[in-house]
Amino acid sequence: MHALSDPVRLSIVAELRKCEEGLNCVETTSRLKCTMPKSTCSQHYRILRESGIIHSERRGVELTSKVRRKELDSRFPGLLDSILKAWKREHGE
């Protein structure tokens, strides 16, 4: 759960949930309109991956990540929705 405690990771997950086809690091930082070094972005993705929140696979030169919706909903019903709803309410959008 610690994975979802960071505001940057929450915003990444929020973006990923909008994109059925997944996102890579570069595209993510561009959508978040933040100047985050790729090393930092990579670390956030690693944490999300290791905690089972996202799944990544290589497509040529890039690594595309998606939220693991089904697995998350069965392990922690309603959790992601609640956290993201609360987060969005506090951060506008």
Added chain:
Amino acid sequence: MHALSDPVRLSIVAELRKCEEGLNCVETTSRLKCTMPKSTCSQHYRILRESGIIHSERRGVELTSKVRRKELDSRFPGLLDSILKAWKREHGE
């Protein structure tokens, strides 16, 4: 949100929810069976208080804290339940 990202604070909230009449710092650490210095416990309580998750009031020499259920549920419907459920599942109990 950051207030509920720490495992110790989550366990404090979990204990508080069991106690209708509230808890103080000393009683909390004793129930959690952890050797946490009072300064650390005080900091965790301060964060929970400042983020509006708990409310504290003095009763003689001690400070009794309770979860602000109604306020939380109206601000973040379902959030606390979901987080605590997930947390309990991952930490036994």
Added chain:
DNA sequence: TTCTATTGTTCGGTATTTGTGAACTAAGGA
């Protein structure tokens, strides 16, 4: 193949955050 461009990871140093003990405040009772 070799060169180049793009994406992402790893590593080491630095900066930020968190935890802790000591000193202090607050309150009640002897």
Added chain:
DNA sequence: TCCTTAGTTCACAAATACCGAACAATAGAA
């Protein structure tokens, strides 16, 4: 008043996160 218990504040230590540089992996062009 003095003593005890509960909690806070503060300054420093420990742990964690961030970031740039070097590296690895892949693809396409020369």
